[in-house]
Amino acid sequence: MNAASQNHAARLREISRLIDDRPSERIFEVDRRIFTDPDVFDAELRHIFEATWNFIGLESQVARPNDFVTTHIGRHPILVMRSAEGKVGAFLNTCRHRGTIVCPFKQGRQKFHVCRYHGWAYDSSGRNISVTEEASGQYPPSFSNQNHNLLPVARLGSYRGFLFASLSADVPQLEEFLGDTRAFLDLIIDQSDSGEVEFVPGASTYTFDANWKLQFENGLDYYHFATTHSSYVDILRKRNATAGPDAGFTAEPEGEQEGQGSFSFDHGHAVNWSIKRTQLYGRPLGMDPARLDAVRQRVGSTRAKWMLRQRNLTIFPNLQVIDILSAQVRTWRPLAPDKTEMVSHCLAPVGESAAARTMRIRNYEDFFNASGLASSDDNVMYEFCQTGYEATTAAPTQGYLRGVADVGHGESAHARELGVTPSEWSFGLPSFGGETNFHPGYREWRRLLQRAAGETV
Amino acid sequence: MVGSAIEQADVHAVAAATIYREARLLDTGEWADWVAMYSEDAVYWVPAWLDEYTTTNDPNTQVSLLYHDARRGLEERIARIESRKSITALPLPRTVHQISNLEASETGPDEIICHSVFSVHVDDPRVAKEHLRHGRYQHTLRRDGDTWKIARKVITLVNDRVPTVLDFYSI
Numbered sequence: 001m002n003a004a005s006q007n008h009a010a011r012l013r014e015i016s017r018l019i020d021d022r023p024s025e026r027i028f029e030v031d032r033r034i035f036t037d038p039d040v041f042d043a044e045l046r047h048i049f050e051a052t053w054n055f056i057g058l059e060s061q062v063a064r065p066n067d068f069v070t071t072h073i074g075r076h077p078i079l080v081m082r083s084a085e086g087k088v089g090a091f092l093n094t095c096r097h098r099g100t101i102v103c104p105f106k107q108g109r110q111k112f113h114v115c116r117y118h119g120w121a122y123d124s125s126g127r128n129i130s131v132t133e134e135a136s137g138q139y140p141p142s143f144s145n146q147n148h149n150l151l152p153v154a155r156l157g158s159y160r161g162f163l164f165a166s167l168s169a170d171v172p173q174l175e176e177f178l179g180d181t182r183a184f185l186d187l188i189i190d191q192s193d194s195g196e197v198e199f200v201p202g203a204s205t206y207t208f209d210a211n212w213k214l215q216f217e218n219g220l221d222y223y224h225f226a227t228t229h230s231s232y233v234d235i236l237r238k239r240n241a242t243a244g245p246d247a248g249f250t251a252e253p254e255g256e257q258e259g260q261g262s263f264s265f266d267h268g269h270a271v272n273w274s275i276k277r278t279q280l281y282g283r284p285l286g287m288d289p290a291r292l293d294a295v296r297q298r299v300g301s302t303r304a305k306w307m308l309r310q311r312n313l314t315i316f317p318n319l320q321v322i323d324i325l326s327a328q329v330r331t332w333r334p335l336a337p338d339k340t341e342m343v344s345h346c347l348a349p350v351g352e353s354a355a356a357r358t359m360r361i362r363n364y365e366d367f368f369n370a371s372g373l374a375s376s377d378d379n380v381m382y383e384f385c386q387t388g389y390e391a392t393t394a395a396p397t398q399g400y401l402r403g404v405a406d407v408g409h410g411e412s413a414h415a416r417e418l419g420v421t422p423s424e425w426s427f428g429l430p431s432f433g434g435e436t437n438f439h440p441g442y443r444e445w446r447r448l449l450q451r452a453a454g455e456t457v
Numbered sequence: 458m459v460g461s462a463i464e465q466a467d468v469h470a471v472a473a474a475t476i477y478r479e480a481r482l483l484d485t486g487e488w489a490d491w492v493a494m495y496s497e498d499a500v501y502w503v504p505a506w507l508d509e510y511t512t513t514n515d516p517n518t519q520v521s522l523l524y525h526d527a528r529r530g531l532e533e534r535i536a537r538i539e540s541r542k543s544i545t546a547l548p549l550p551r552t553v554h555q556i557s558n559l560e561a562s563e564t565g566p567d568e569i570i571c572h573s574v575f576s577v578h579v580d581d582p583r584v585a586k587e588h589l590r591h592g593r594y595q596h597t598l599r600r601d602g603d604t605w606k607i608a609r610k611v612i613t614l615v616n617d618r619v620p621t622v623l624d625f626y627s628i
Contacts, residue, residue, distance in 0.1 A: 106508050202505035202513045202520030206619040209584065231542035235533050341618075346520045358517045362524070371503070371522050371623040373537060379621045380544045383584055 012047065012453035015040050019446045020396070021439065026404050028439055029396040035211040035389040041337040047452035048317050048445060049074035051168045052267075053177050055319035055331055056080060059161040060198045060350075061107065062088060066124045069107040071343075072333050073167055078153070079103045080163065083125035084111065088158070090165045091126045091150035102150065126150035160189050161197060172267070180420035181269045184313045187306055188323050190299050191285055192349030199329070200346040200361060206370035207341050210382035211389075212334040215342065216441055218378050219312055219320040219330075220272055222260050223402060223433025228381055232373045236280045248282025248325075248359060250292070250308045253301075258430050261414055262403075262437035263422035268316025268444030270437040273309050273414075276430065281325035281363065283308055284348075284356040291353065302417050316441045321347065326364035338386050344369050400442075403434030465563075471605055472561035472571040475598055479607070480554035480575075483626050488535045492528060496599060496606040501525040503612045503628065512613060522614060522623065534625055545622045550581040552626055556594070567600035568608075575612075579627045590628050591615050 018031035018040070034040050054073045061069045062082040070093055071078045079093035079102065095102050095115040102113045102122060112129065114121040119132035128148035131137070155166040157174030159182060164174055171177060178185075189197050208214075218224065226233065243249065252258075252275060262272040285292055285307060296304040313321045322328045327347040332340050346364040348357060367374045408425040415422055426434040450457045475494070482491035495501070503522040504512035513519035516526075525531055538546040554577050561571035576591040597609035612628050 108508065200518070200520050201507055204505060204520070204522065204619075205617070206621070206623075208621050209586070228544070231537040231540045234540060234542065235537060354517070361517070361520055365521060365524055369522075369623075370619040370621060373534070373543075376545045376622045376624070377543055380583070383621065384544070387584075 009453040011039060012043055012449050013455070015043050016446045016449040016453065019442045021443060021446070026401075028400040028404065028436075028442075030400060030442060031396055032389045032392050032394065035213060035386060036337050036392065038337055041211075041334065043449060043452070044445075045074045045334060048448045049334070050076065051166075051170070051448060051452065052317060053155070053157075053164045053166045053171055053174060054317065055315060055329075056090060056163050056165045058197065058199055058329075059088060059158055059163055060196065064109065066111045067107075067109050068103060068105075068113075068124070070103055070105065071331075073153070073165060074334075076167060077101055078165070079113070079150070081124045081126070084123070085125070087125065088156070088163065089126050090153045090156045090163070092153070094151075095120055096128065096148050096150070097131075120148070122150050126152060159185060160195065177267050178315065179265050179267065179269065180263070180422065181265055181271065181313060181315055183418050183420050184271050184311055185321070187303065187311065188321065188327055188347065188349070190303070191295060191307055191352075193294070193298070193351050196350040197347055198350050200348050200357070200364075202346070204344045204369045204371070205341065206344075206379070207335070207339060208379040208382050209338055210340060210386035211337055212332045212340040214382035214385050215320075215330075215332050215340060215378075216314065216317075217399075217438055218382070219314050219322070220262070220270055220437045220441075221433070221435070222272055222274065222312075223435065224378075224381070225433075226431075228377050229374045232367075232377070233280065235373060240280070243282070246287050246355070248284060248287035249279050250283060250286035252277060252309075253305060256305075259427055260430060260432045260434065261427035262425065262434055263415060263420060264424040264437055264440040265422055266440070268441045269314060270440050271311055271313045272434070272437050273306075273311045274430070275309055282359070283325065284352060284360040284363070287356055287359055288353055291356070306418060314441065316444050325367060326360045328364060328368050330368075340382075342369075400435050400438055403428065403432070403436040407436045468563045468569055469559070469561045472569055472596070472598065473559055475605055475607065476556055476559070476571065476573060476594065476596055480556055484552050484554055486549070486626075488539075492531050492535060494607050495528045495531065495610075496601065496608050497528050498526075499528050499531075499607055500609045500611075501531055501625075502610070503614055503623075506617050522617065522619075523612075523625070531625060538624075545624065548582050550579050550583075550622075550627065552580070553578040564597075569596075569598040569605070571596045571598065575628075577627055586620075588620050589616070590619075590623075592628070 018034050020029040056071050065084050068081040077093035080090045082088050097120045100115050100117040102115050112121050121130040123129050126149050153165040154169040157164050258275050258277050260274045264270045310324045318331050320330050329347045330344040332342050369375050403426040412425045426436050447457045502524050505522050506512055516524045537543050556573050556575050559573045564570045573594045580587045592615040593613040595611040598605045599608040
């Protein structure tokens with residue numbers, strides 16, 4: 001190891017210690033600098049986003065041969081294509097010749113992608129099919145032996161149509177990485193009779209001037225809902241007073257205890273969920289009793305019950321899937337310590353009724369994104385936090401301790417129902433708003449940085 | 458002359474008076490007067506972009522940035538801001554709507570469709586930042602007795618990568 005990389009490793013070890021996690025002493029602290037420090041930000045991109053599995057889209061976005069969609073993993077531009085033969089591939093969207101973005105479009109369908117700079121061309125399997133004027137290029141003999149194809153990502157995998165990719169080969173198998181989060185993806189996918197989900201056309205991209213971890217945390221945070229979203233709750237209550245039978249409201253089975261809970265999983269993932277007697281909003285699945293019955297027959301009453309409960313799933317480091325009054329898939333792309341780009345899609349089971357689909361869309365627009373009545377308040381809160389985190393000499397925040405006194409290990413009745421084995425779980429009153437489900441993401445964050453520093457973790 | 462075809466000059470004057478007034482009421486925060494310009498069944502629609510060239514064309518099967526099929530949706534947004542519970546409006550950004558390239562045509566005895574372009578300068582004192590939203594309006598105006606109501610407004614937001622908050626006052 002040379003001096004520069006020793007310094008880098010030492011710096012990474014220092015950064016990893018910004019998370020103070022001492023479960024036996026019931027201490028969990030996050031140093032404010034992880035939201036503001038440019039060194040931390042660089043380390044996150046390189047050693048977290050660019051070193052583990054990231055969600056990159058749905059297979060159904062590239063349903064037909066030669067369909068493509070572009071995205072990012074960390075800083076890397078990515079081109080996802082289905083080849084003429086029907087195989088999905090994910091490649092670095094950069095020409096082998098001079099680095100130009102090969103495909104500058106968001107999505108589309110093309111057999112070939114021709115670099116506009118010097119005309120090198122690739123087919124939809126990423127294979128180079130033309131080096132412009134190669135014969136007259138006076139290339140050294142070694143050139144023809146070089147591979148000129150688009151560089152594929154190191155790992156690409158799909159779980160029931162959810163595509164994940166990693167720029168590093170040093171990752172567990174996708175199934176192992178996802179672990180029991182798969183049970184929660186299943187709860188959405190199995191709402192479709194054909195077991196397929198799709199993005200409703202009309203994605204939304206927005207930014208906020210705050211660190212990406214504010215979104216990561218907020219997606220796990222039930223504590224904020226009643227205060228941050230009180231103006232939205234007022235609107236819902238007013239609407240609900242006159243809601244008709246097609247509003248999609250469903251009831252918990254008798255005997256279910258109201259409350260909020262969470263499961264923490266390995267590799268940074270967590271899910272929080274709530275069991276409510278009085279719902280604030282209906283569900284697309286709930287508006288058509290015949291269809292709900294059919295789903296219940298197919299998946300069983302226990303899983304159908306969970307399909308109707310609010311569930312907020314975080315798959316570390318870049319994905320949140322929310323199933324509530326609608327379903328949302330959102331990903332974030334860190335642009336700077338204090339700037340994040342969000343891409344948000346409305347997720348839907350293939351085959352739901354036209355009325356349920358329209359309800360899903362209206363509910364989604366109502367709640368989510370910069371234009372929604374709830375998420376827009378979140379975005380502003382992130383910016384307020386970011387400004388507050390500039391007070392780096394202030395003591396660590398006190399935002400990671402709700403639930404610490406009573407965090408569960410081992411068996412839980414809720415986990416048993418779903419057949420999952422979380423590393424930790426929590427359950428509390430409807431006003432609980434636990435924060436221990438933030439811990440797995442930060443533990444994985446620390447583990448990846450320690451690993452990059454050469455520590456055995 | 459009620460009931461007869463209005464002159465083209467009148468069509469243009471009606472359109473201009475309506476959409477300039479709407480812009481002023483949005484900028485001055487006179488939202489009760491603003492929303493009263495809409496008919497109760499008014500459609501207020503900001504389509505999303507499907508790709509670089511195309512916007513969504515069916516609000517029932519595609520997601521829009523904003524879609525309200527009745528004035529009620531706008532009234533809820535106003536109530537949310539006026540409740541002083543939404544942090545998006547504490548403080549409320551200051552805006553200036555600039556509208557030009559107005560074309561208007563009579564499409565029925567009691568209907569005018571007008572096209573225009575807008576830029577909205579948004580200044581956010583909360584974070585001391587400003588940004589500009591720009592795009593195209595298509596208004597459908599309907600005669601309602603002696604006045605004209607906005608029956609439909611379609612806003613094509615050209616720069617749809619939105620910073621932080623998008624609401625009716627900033628487009």
